[in-house]
Every structure is written in C-alpha cells, then in structure tokens.
Amino acid sequence: MRRISRLAAVFAALTFAAAPVLADTTQEVVNKAPNGLALTPPMGWNSWNKFACDVNEQTVRATADAMVASGMRDAGYQYVVIDDCWHGPRDANGFITADAQKFPSGIKALADYVHSRGLKFGIYSDAGRLTCGGRPGSQGHEYQDALTYARWGVDYLKYDWCSTGDRNAKEAYAVMADALRQSGRPIVFSMCEWGTAKPWLWAKNTGNLWRTTGDIWDSFATKDKAHDWAHPVTDIVDLNEPLWSYAGPGHWNDPDMLEVGNGGMTPAEYRSHFSLWAMMAAPLIAGNDIAHMDASTRSILLNGDVIAVDQDTLGIQGHRVVKDGTSEVWTKPLANGAVAVLLFNRGEQPATISATAQQLSVPLTRRTRMRDLWGHRDVRLRNAAISAMVEAHGVAMFRLDPAGTAR
C-alpha cells in the first residue's frame, strides 16, 4: 500500500507540474465540482445495453470509429465506456488484468486508440468483491485499481454496487473517489448504486453522477416481469423527476443509459425517451450499436437542438409543471433567460396539449422567439399559450427565447 501511495504522489506531482494556471473565472467553475469535471452532463457511449458481457476490443474500436464517422463525436458524445466483463484475473501482485481473449491488445492500447480518434475512454468496476457479471471487483484494491486506470489513460469510471455485503455506500464511494483523486489523472466518477442509499443527499462532493434507479428496460411503459430491478422509461422518469433540485454542474442525477436504437420502442417513444433525458439534464450515454444504426436512430441521437437543452450551461434539471391525466407539461430553465418546454403525451391516443404563460412561468409575447426542436423550424406564437397536437407516447419540444435576448 505504501509503495502505491508513493507512486500516486509522483504521478500527481508530474500531472500538476504540467497543469496550466487557471484564470479566476475558470477557477470559480472548477470549485463547483469535487474534481472540476462534468460541468455539463457527460455524453458518450457504453457497451452494456446492447452488448452486455459480449464486448471485445474490435467492437469498441468499431464503435469509436463510428462515433467519428456518424458525427456523434462532433455533436458532443465524448466518452467511450466499456462496461462489465472486460476483466481477467488479478496478477500475483493484485493488479487487475484484462480478459486476454476479448482484449488481446490490452486496455492501454485500446485507450490510446480511442484517444487517437479524439474521444475519451471509460471503464467499469464495482465496490464489492465481484462485479455484477462475476468479475473481480475493487473492494480492498481501490488505490491500486485507480492507479492502474490512470496508467492506462482512463478518463471515466463507472462504479457498480454488486457483492458489497454490508458495506456502507457513502464510505465505499468516498474511498474510490479519493483513490481517483490520488491517481493524479482527471477521471469522471460515475456512481452506479441504483439510488438505494439516496446518493443525491450525500454524494455531491463524491461523484460526478449517480444512478437514481435500477436498470433501464428497453420499453416505454411495460415492466419486465422476469427482472424486478429493471424499469421502463416512464417508471424511470417518475423516479428521477422529483430529484430535480439535487442536480447541478459536476453532480448529476443519472436515470441510466439510453436505449435509443435497441429495438424495444417505436421512433416516437425513442424521441420521448431522448427528450425527457435532455429535460432532466441526464447524462446522454448512448447504448446502441453505433456502427450499425439506422437513419431514425441517428436523427434522434444527433438532434443538436435537443442536445443543447441537455448541455445548457446553467445545469438546472427540468421538471414537470402540469400533469393532467396522461398529458404533461415540463419546463427547464436555460442560460440567458431562455426556457425549454416539453409537451408529453403518455396516452394511447393523440392529444392536444397546451400550456399558458402562467403555467410555464415565462412571459409569452409576440416577440418571444419559439423553435420547434423536433420540427427543426421557428414557429410563431399566436397567443399567450403554447399548444400542439402530440402523437400517442410522443412529445412536442420547444425552446423559448424571450424578446431581446441573443442566442
């Protein structure tokens, strides 16, 4: 342990020596987060939702290539994250190794490849003895693992909660947060504790994002009867929405990764899923096969207007302001006095959904600029209300810029 701390100190000293001096304004922003990272919700791709344990280095390389070729990298998707099952055994000194069949070139070479494509690289571990997929967890090896990740060039760690026995979540996540800090490399810390110990109440200075629910299930509203920890989109929304006041720059509620493009929902339902995640300032971590996605999936994941709502620099999580049966209205304040508005129809039939200026807490005048974020056009406000016919399970989404403000 002592040898490892010394290594970490040398590593940290080298990194700090190379760090640029921060201007005052940047420093203020850095102070908002425990490690100065994820000042807007992280965006990227994770292997789990599509590939589960069937992940290997060819898939990760092909995904990184496709993220560049499809325009996803340039749209803001940054982190390429390998989830569970990349691990081999620990070596004689306790250092974690990669599964030699699936990752014969090793993790460092893969991280180098991902970096060479202008992307960042992420990996997965667990606070218990074993990961959820039965691979070695980090319990008792936290500082050693964080140092290994730093040496490999890891930029993002997702840290799960299987096989933790009676471990205390606050303590377990604090240990890995400290280990990552001491590694000397900036590493986004994604806590995957499923909301069991209410991390939104205590993890603001521990993690950059924390899961608020069990796993997402690729369905709009149908529960998977075989897996009671898995939730369809509407259930996740109802669990994550009330937590809106706990999110902010550097510390986000995480309602789990995207299922867009995985086949369990219609295009309208996937547009709703993506829009609701953007309104909730959720991490946008694609979970589909990027190298083989269809045009509909691409048009959803690459909707720059919706991504801009998610990535707004104020970092305020939006929430529901009206619920009338299966019709809902949501708002999210944006920088420069702008507001995003979502009209969401959970019902089985098309519905007209309307919202008044009072319900939205925004002045609506003839000079208000309004953009339809799925229609990709500016629309004229006819009176002091917003109204749209919304398809079943669908959304209409708008951005309002009050008169006289610049975009």
Ligand code: GLA
């Ligand atoms: C848990 C997590 C998932 C995924 C799997 C991997 O279920 O919540 O997101 O990481 O483990 O085994």
